[in-house]
Amino acid sequence: MPASPAATIRRRLTKPDGRSVWLYAAEPIPEGIEAPAPRGGPVVATPELRWHPLRAEWVDYAANRQERTFLPPAGYDPLAPTEPGGEPTELPAGPWEVAVFENRFPSLAPGAPEPPGTLVPTRPGRGACEVVVYTQAAKGGLGDLELSRVEMLIDVWADRTRELGARPEIEYVMPFENRGVEVGATLQHPHGQIYAYPFVPPIPARELEEERRHRARSGRGLLETHLEAELADGRRILFDEEGVVAFVPVFARYPYEVWVAPRAPVPGLPDVDAPLRAAFARALRAVVRGYDALRGRPFPYVMVFHQAPTDGAAHPEAHLHVEFYPPYRTTERLKYLAGTEIGAGMFTNDALPEAKAAELQAALSAAGELR
Amino acid sequence: MPASPAATIRRRLTKPDGRSVWLYAAEPIPEGIEAPAPRGGPVVATPELRWHPLRAEWVDYAANRQERTFLPPAGYDPLAPTEPGGEPTELPAGPWEVAVFENRFPSLAPGAPEPPGTLVPTRPGRGACEVVVYTQAAKGGLGDLELSRVEMLIDVWADRTRELGARPEIEYVMPFENRGVEVGATLQHPHGQIYAYPFVPPIPARELEEERRHRARSGRGLLETHLEAELADGRRILFDEEGVVAFVPVFARYPYEVWVAPRAPVPGLPDVDAPLRAAFARALRAVVRGYDALRGRPFPYVMVFHQAPTDGAAHPEAHLHVEFYPPYRTTERLKYLAGTEIGAGMFTNDALPEAKAAELQAALSAAGELR
Numbered sequence A, B: 001m002p003a004s005p006a007a008t009i010r011r012r013l014t015k016p017d018g019r020s021v022w023l024y025a026a027e028p029i030p031e032g033i034e035a036p037a038p039r040g041g042p043v044v045a046t047p048e049l050r051w052h053p054l055r056a057e058w059v060d061y062a063a064n065r066q067e068r069t070f071l072p073p074a075g076y077d078p079l080a081p082t083e084p085g086g087e088p089t090e091l092p093a094g095p096w097e098v099a100v101f102e103n104r105f106p107s108l109a110p111g112a113p114e115p116p117g118t119l120v121p122t123r124p125g126r127g128a129c130e131v132v133v134y135t136q137a138a139k140g141g142l143g144d145l146e147l148s149r150v151e152m153l154i155d156v157w158a159d160r161t162r163e164l165g166a167r168p169e170i171e172y173v174m175p176f177e178n179r180g181v182e183v184g185a186t187l188q189h190p191h192g193q194i195y196a197y198p199f200v201p202p203i204p205a206r207e208l209e210e211e212r213r214h215r216a217r218s219g220r221g222l223l224e225t226h227l228e229a230e231l232a233d234g235r236r237i238l239f240d241e242e243g244v245v246a247f248v249p250v251f252a253r254y255p256y257e258v259w260v261a262p263r264a265p266v267p268g269l270p271d272v273d274a275p276l277r278a279a280f281a282r283a284l285r286a287v288v289r290g291y292d293a294l295r296g297r298p299f300p301y302v303m304v305f306h307q308a309p310t311d312g313a314a315h316p317e318a319h320l321h322v323e324f325y326p327p328y329r330t331t332e333r334l335k336y337l338a339g340t341e342i343g344a345g346m347f348t349n350d351a352l353p354e355a356k357a358a359e360l361q362a363a364l365s366a367a368g369e370l371r
Helices: A147-165 A200-217 A222-233 A275-293 A340-345 A353-367 B147-165 B204-216 B222-233 B273-294 B339-344 B353-368
Strands: A010-015 A020-025 A048-052 A057-063 A098-100 A122-124 A128-133 A172-179 A191-197 A237-241 A243-248 A258-262 A301-306 A321-325 B009-014 B020-025 B049-052 B059-060 B099-102 B122-124 B130-131 B170-179 B193-196 B237-241 B246-247 B259-263 B301-306 B321-325
Touching: A010 A147, A020 A147, A098 A147, A098 A222, A098 B009, A098 B204, A122 A340, A128 A147, A128 B353, A147 A191, A147 B020, A172 B339, A191 B339, A200 A301, A200 B339, A222 A237, A237 A275, A237 A353, A243 A275, A258 A275, A275 A321, A275 B259, A301 B049, A340 B170, A340 B193, A340 B301, B020 B147, B049 B339, B130 B147, B130 B222, B147 B170, B147 B193, B147 B273, B204 B222, B204 B301, B222 B237, B222 B246, B237 B273, B237 B353, B259 B273, B273 B321, B273 B353
Parallel strands: none
Antiparallel strands: A010 A020, A020 A098, A048 A057, A048 A122, A098 A128, A128 A191, A172 A191, A172 A301, A237 A243, A243 A258, A258 A321, A301 A321, B009 B020, B020 B099, B049 B059, B049 B122, B099 B130, B130 B193, B170 B193, B170 B301, B237 B246, B246 B259, B259 B321, B301 B321
């Protein structure tokens, strides 16, 4: 039995430039902490959305993101706590364990103004972009955190989902992590992000649509049904404990793709209870430890949470899960998205999921994490 | 007036390993040329397709592609003509101008066997993957070819579309080019590829669906209507001559995205007549010359043709066009596809299409190609 997890306590601060910071810890965070902001002054966010008529999707333009004029000193880590008398970072010193702040260069922002009209429909890029800092430590990743910290992260993702999802303009909240220079991450400090969208974005929308159809046909969940089949087959399972499964899907589009999901459908992060949170934390950490064991050094990936929309409708079809997309096709060779993926939408995978699952099972085993 | 283009003449050969080669030239190609094949023997292609139930799309597995055991000598160019007594390449010496051959490591193959069943629907990865060699010269790109050669390439793409599309199992033919190491191209020799799919792939299918809807609503073509609006606005136009337009779409998802299309809907490459072919060739070459002028060196991109399916149905909604997707967000900084693009399907673009169009207009102007 896992130890009963501590409650996650939160304190909200406001930066000099008006942005919010949320500090999280197991113990109450004292009052009087002042939130810093990097030099360079506030950035005016004017993201706008334009409609792509041939793909029937919104495209986001955040021209303000290119105004990154502040040249930081060498070794500057904007996600580290600000040192006394030091260059101000995004976060204060203090006994916080996890911190969230509003991105200074957001692709979606609460106050985005009405854009000028153009040839296609437009709308303000309203929403939110937040940064989730996993630890005060400057290096490492999800695989290096204490389990209690990963559980706290799940609380934080749930807290942000609830709060952002309650805003009337926000219809979908997606926590994610871009890890490694190979996927464009510019900061090494362990962190993820949250995008809160004013619509249900195309990929979750497509998944939900298929889940709805399956449920209407069979009365059961699509991912739930598939998980049962994966477990019965067994060849691609990396982790199966206390109701949480990690596996290489039989339909993986990326060679090292891994999904993590509760066996029983849970709509979203706010619905995760303490036992599920404990198992989910162990599964996430085991997957990342397995990735890192592939080469004995941090393995890059894009990790995304898919969950129920916050659009006010009921979503009995939604089944919370995580999708990991590492950009490699072997441990040393990148998988590029090119003609057939970008131009046609058909992914080609040089390896069968069974072979990659065996490779990952060996890596998890080497890391002492195979379950 | 452009000179009347010469006819494109073709000769088909068979390699020792059974694969086909098609040689194209303006003058008849003599008989008696023997097609070579690289050392290493024939590769057995067993691509299979699996159904992704949550995205409702086929994923392709071509495990045979990893069996690339032949280590070529330094400087070996498999797309160059084989020299007398030299290491055999994919192509013979001779007076050909453009050559096409069946890919030795195909993701889709005519004889793909029935795969073993698994948890999701499967089917053989039947189709074709061909390599299109633009020239016997080992370096350069579309921007360095004579216009008559680009016109011949359009004939070749049309010829392959007709022939592949006539196979009963093939429903969509997509010529494309992956240019540059940034998009995974491993060979510098100027070349593109053709994938012939046993279904209409998701991205063209989505475009065709939106085009069908627009046509049903308005009686006119969606891209045709949009082109008129782009021309009336004018700010993002790079080329407009003899009925062919190149432009940065107002809804561009990639900073340097460019589309090239005839003003009047033409369903596919086989429907391109001589005047349209001449204008299309000039537009394609002008765009690539503009790209290359951005930095004074080859600019990488993924270029894809979207055209009418070959599925036996009528496609009055189809409007042939080319989409260019360069992987850069500034001339020196890559655009990465990460959390929001890969996990949500919402593209974020740091630059407004108007700004990038101005940059490209200046580059085309510097290259003497602005029209």
